[in-house]
Amino acid sequence: MTSPIPDDGIRRSKTGIPLPGPERPSRPDWALDETDLHKSMDSVPLFMSSLPEDASDNPLIQALQDLAYDGTPEEVAENFKNQGNECFKQGKKFYKDALLFYTNGLEVFCKDDKLNETLYVNRAACNLHFGNYRKVLTDCAHALKLNPKNVKALFRSAKALFALEMFPEALDCCEHALLNDPDNQPVKDEQAKIKAEFERREKIRIEKELREQKIREKKLLIEGALEKRGIRTAATPGFKPDHPHEIQLDQELNQLTVPTFFLYPEHNESDLIQAFNEQDTIGEQLAEIFYEAAPWDPEHKYKPETVQTYFETEDQGGNIGLMKVGLNVKFLTVLTHKKHVLRDGLARFIVVPKEDTQWKKDWLAKYGK
Template sequence: MDRKRREWAKGGDDDDDSNDSDDSDGDRMLQEAIDMAIQNGKGWAPEQKEEYMKMILDDDYIPPIFCSSEEELRNTGLSEAFSSLKYDDDPAITMKLTKQRASKAFLDGKQNLAQNIQYYRTAINLYYETVHWATKIEPLEHRQQSTPTLDVKKDDDTPTKPNSSIREDTSTFEVYTENELNNIKSTLYSNSSLCHVQLKNWGYAKNDAERSLTFNDQNIKSIYRLALSYSMLREYIECGTTIDTGLDIDSKNKELLKLKKSCSTKINSARQAKQKRETQRSERIAKIKCIWKHCQNPTLSKISSTGDKIKLGRIALVASTNDSHDEDASCLESKWHHHFPHTGSIPKNIGNEWTWPCMFQYPSHNQSDFVKDFNENELLAMRMGEMYPELDEENFDGAIKETSMKWDYRNEFTCSNLAIYFECNEVTTTKNGIIHPEQVELLTDLSSTMKYYESSRALKGDEGPDIMKVVELLERKRLKKQRKQWKKQYNSLYNKPNPVDCIRIHPGMTLHEILIHPKMIVTNFIVTFIVIPENHPYHEIYLKQHPCIHILQPTQNPK
């Protein structure tokens, strides 16, 4: 390029008299220079130039210098170039300047009480920006590792320059060790946490205090602000733990001692409540373990057994995959097979004899009865005799007797007039283990059984509204995954499997004999029976939907 320029200059000296060609020669030289620059990868090609001109002539185009938001700057396509012009200084210098601006904004907020909200918000953003520039500074230890050693001296004792991209003159900017940078970042996050405290943004104050302690866990100010945030968020257990941590570092810190004194009662109450919850949870876990052991080894009970296991199953605890209030979903979740409001009831071992919660469902009348304790030794006929006693023809006053069920207008629910069934909810999973979301899923291990029981309790609100919301979201996520898998396999949720079969039960069977039947699955720890009057029209409809495949009746003992 320089050679071309000298030739043009020399040619110009020889043709001083030809003034008419000066303009044309200048244009020619300029065009050749532009073409040469483009060939060398410099400048813009004609297509790029046309694209740029089209962009700046657009009515919606805003030059970077006049952009009022980050989004407008990104739309220009020059955000990186503009940022490099704006922050062309060394990161250490920019970090110091930004920190000074943040500190000034914070002090202005303390002095100007009328408009301190905006000052504190500005200070928070500047502190975050300062952290950004602090992360761009390379610690001294990293520089020493990446700096190559000097080459061997030459004869004139002058060392050769190392081949490195690091600046040769490091005196133009400050040098920080990694520990110093961590302390700076910790202080910056601690200051932003203080700004959030002033604004009473306790959640953000807690987050920034936690970030501060990740860089320096000895920062006592951050510990105090974290403890204060916990107390304002009513997380008193974490508050007490944080206060104790801070006092281990500085036992005479006045702020922590004052906070401990004001929150001591609430902290102790929260710790006692937590200990109580943990004790209750341990007791529940022990109960579920005992139930699981009994289900896996029913022969250990006093009742003789064929060695079959008692199977436990679970159902979807929610009916909708979104958080919006859906009345239809609420109705579905309250259906009988979800066993509300009896969810959370479990079998009990009373006097070395097991009793089970049982649901007697009357689909012909859309009613149900719940029996809290049904002994495994007890005959079904004995329980039915108590619930559905036979009626005499007339009372002493000549009036016809009626059943105790107010909705039984025809007096059909008498022991001798009822058919009792259980549904065969044993599901044969399709390939890849996919089942329909409305089907019963077998609980195959102790862990899944305990998790399901705890979830069902939490959804009743036994663990408080916060835990209830978390479990509800997890159950919705699980239901969504099930639906997605079924849709992928069968294209639609409406492509449901056929209704399950049923088995009729002879009243002479004990509950234990019913439970160990291979087709019986105890869903939600509650044994469910279907009870229908023999001559009721719904009886025929039910058997069409759920074919009866077997009659379970007592076996005759050999003589």
């Protein structure tokens, strides 16, 4: 026979021991969740580890907050400091709460300089974790104003300055910290790290400056050589060369070499000569180019003696023309011609067959010839 169910709804044995079964009532709504007690306690204002976003709408939470400010400013600030320290000790997950507690402590504006100094330094530790380096420096500056010998403030300032790549200032903070605490190993380690990175960056900076200085000096020498020879130059706005070659000056021989294009419009082909020496003749350069037949000239029709070479002229008004160049003409003679312009650091020659063809007549007609 089934045991009668008492008024409390719990079925028991004859000896009074509660028995399992569907008749056992569920836990009341106000009971804490026994499977996640920590989470449940965090929902109770008295046990909250951090405040919810709608805290201002909750009268109970507001009442508990008012209790936090009960006491003298020094007592309240001390209480916030201790709460912040407890949060900080629990790990990174609670640093945000710690930062809030330290801020609350500072906003009390107590008259205890030592306590305020600690609150600033502790808040700086939180901001350092979050990467708020400017705030770290501001908090540490306040702490150092209260106590210029605060090693923690100097140490955290050094770490923030290092992160901001302000290496001399970071080293200065380390030096001041070690003056007050010569055996502080963390400061020594930080100092060594900053010094190593600073020296590495300085080496890179100096090497870069030397490279740039050499480039500037080289450019000035080349500009001087061009001007001395009377070579006209010009730059096309927005022009970017599709090759890495530049005008070079052999200072020992006092000779220029210029990257030069030889264009073959009949076949829509070209050759780039990386360094055409100003003392070489047009014929010498063509002999090198046509020593072997080009893929586009399998019959080897293009030879120094079977082609005609031209360069484009440009007068002061910008009018373009065409001038024939003999095989024995030196490159320098072309460069210094009054109608030749060395544009964008490149020389250009146009090479066409000597024989008269309809293509050649049409091509010359473009230049009014």
